[in-house]
Amino acid sequence: xxxxAGRRVGDEVLFYADKKFVAKARIIGLxxxxxxxxxVWGTDEAQKTWQHIMALDNVVEFEVPAEPxxxxxxxxxxxxxLTLVGAEGRLRHLDMVDPAVSVQxxxxxxxxxxxxxxxxxxxxxxxxxxxxxxxxxxxxRHKPITLLWAIGRLAAGQDRMVEWQTFRDEVGPLxxxxxxxxxxxxxxxxxxxLRSSGLWDVQGVEExxxxxxxxxxxxARASAGLSRDAAKVLRRSLARxxxxxxxxxxxxxxxxxxxxxxxxGLAGYASASGDLSEGPSDGGRAARRSRTSSAPVRxxxxxxxxxxxxxxxxxxxxxxxxxxxxHYSEAAHIQGLGxxxxxxxxxxNLLCLCPNHHVEFDRLAIYIDEYWAxxxxxxxxxxxxxxxxxxxxxxxxxxxxxxxxxxRG
Ligand SMILES: [Zn+2]
Numbered sequence: 001x002x003x004x005a006g007r008r009v010g011d012e013v014l015f016y017a018d019k020k021f022v023a024k025a026r027i028i029g030l031x032x033x034x035x036x037x038x039x040v041w042g043t044d045e046a047q048k049t050w051q052h053i054m055a056l057d058n059v060v061e062f063e064v065p066a067e068p069x070x071x072x073x074x075x076x077x078x079x080x081x082l083t084l085v086g087a088e089g090r091l092r093h094l095d096m097v098d099p100a101v102s103v104q105x106x107x108x109x110x111x112x113x114x115x116x117x118x119x120x121x122x123x124x125x126x127x128x129x130x131x132x133x134x135x136x137x138x139x140x141r142h143k144p145i146t147l148l149w150a151i152g153r154l155a156a157g158q159d160r161m162v163e164w165q166t167f168r169d170e171v172g173p174l175x176x177x178x179x180x181x182x183x184x185x186x187x188x189x190x191x192x193x194l195r196s197s198g199l200w201d202v203q204g205v206e207e208x209x210x211x212x213x214x215x216x217x218x219x220a221r222a223s224a225g226l227s228r229d230a231a232k233v234l235r236r237s238l239a240r241x242x243x244x245x246x247x248x249x250x251x252x253x254x255x256x257x258x259x260x261x262x263x264x265g266l267a268g269y270a271s272a273s274g275d276l277s278e279g280p281s282d283g284g285r286a287a288r289r290s291r292t293s294s295a296p297v298r299x300x301x302x303x304x305x306x307x308x309x310x311x312x313x314x315x316x317x318x319x320x321x322x323x324x325x326x327h328y329s330e331a332a333h334i335q336g337l338g339x340x341x342x343x344x345x346x347x348x349n350l351l352c353l354c355p356n357h358h359v360e361f362d363r364l365a366i367y368i369d370e371y372w373a374x375x376x377x378x379x380x381x382x383x384x385x386x387x388x389x390x391x392x393x394x395x396x397x398x399x400x401x402x403x404x405x406x407x408r409g
Pocket of ligand 1: 314315316317318319353354355356357
């Protein structure tokens with residue numbers, strides 16, 4: 001089917017019905033199964049069927065008029081739609097699918113050193129598809145924690161490759177404090193097995209079938225770290241924010257994100273405004289004002305301008321906090337001014353929010369999608385449509401950065 005050519009695992013697909021996009025989902029597997037396709041969709045006059053089948057995850061429902069989007073993409077309107085099979089129907093057909101046989105594993109990540117360069121999408125896709133051992137329905141946290149630690153080193157400008165003994169001393173305590181409760185502290189596992197992600201290099205050890213023991217790693221003076229390509233991608237700010245958000249939301253949902261990120265030197269990534277000591281709370285702002293170095297400068301005229309533009313009404317909920325003589329609102333930077341985000345102090349990077357939504361936006365509880373819908377991060381559900389003044393241009397690039405932090409990149 002040429003219509004479906006070029007799909008790859010990790011791509012997002014949109015569901016179209018009734019001139020609207022009604023949901024999106026991520027492709028987690030692609031396979032061909034003629035018998036199943038025939039049972040689900042039947043055949044056309046020429047006895048042909050769709051035999052390319054996608055397995056989907058991360059389904060998010062919404063309603064967006066399709067026409068402007070399609071026109072923007074240069075796709076003729078209206079579209080021909082696909083038939084979807086609901087959960088009950090799927091169960092009927094389940095015995096026709098043998099995932100172990102028919103699902104094509106995603107293309108092997110190019111090994112480093114063979115001249116192929118990984119791009120941002122490759123890195124994010126690899127991070128989204130980490131192979132983790134599942135223990136009592138929870139995925140093991142060894143690899144995600146180790147990757148955050150490695151990204152923390154990059155952010156601090158430290159060497160990419162780390163000797164086993166240093167690795168053990170630094171990653172071991174993180175696995176102990178943030179790993180699953182029943183999980184053993186075995187830093188040699190991520191040290192060795194992260195290679196399967198395609199983002200990780202190990203040097204000094206011969207290829208073996210089993211995991212090398214700690215003493216073997218010590219004797220070999222082995223070292224490991226992010227591959228050159230992965231490190232190159234993750235040095236860029238948007239990709240790094242997206243990677244950290246993705247790792248935290250996909251694998252570490254139950255972990256105290258602020259605590260873990262601060263332990264690996266990525267404290268600022270726990271919030272949209274940056275370093276929490278520079279956060280939107282009053283104490284934080286006072287502290288920031290009194291700081292003499294590296295304090296982001298805020299243009300108070302811009303702050304005034306956005307508040308006046310919206311008459312202090314929150315762009316999320318529309319409410320206005322009353323004070324004795326006037327009203328109160330807060331100007332929120334979309335890509336925070338503070339480190340590590342270093343967003344610009346410009347009107348197109350500002351929102352006028354009520355204090356509650358400011359905190360929720362800053363602490364990544366809500367995000368704004370490509371269609372200006374305000375969604376709750378924990379569920380993906382649309383709660384509001386962002387209110388936008390005709391004179392207020394909001395730059396999507398900054399929202400994209402914020403979504404990255406939310407694990408919605
Ligand atoms: Zn509000």
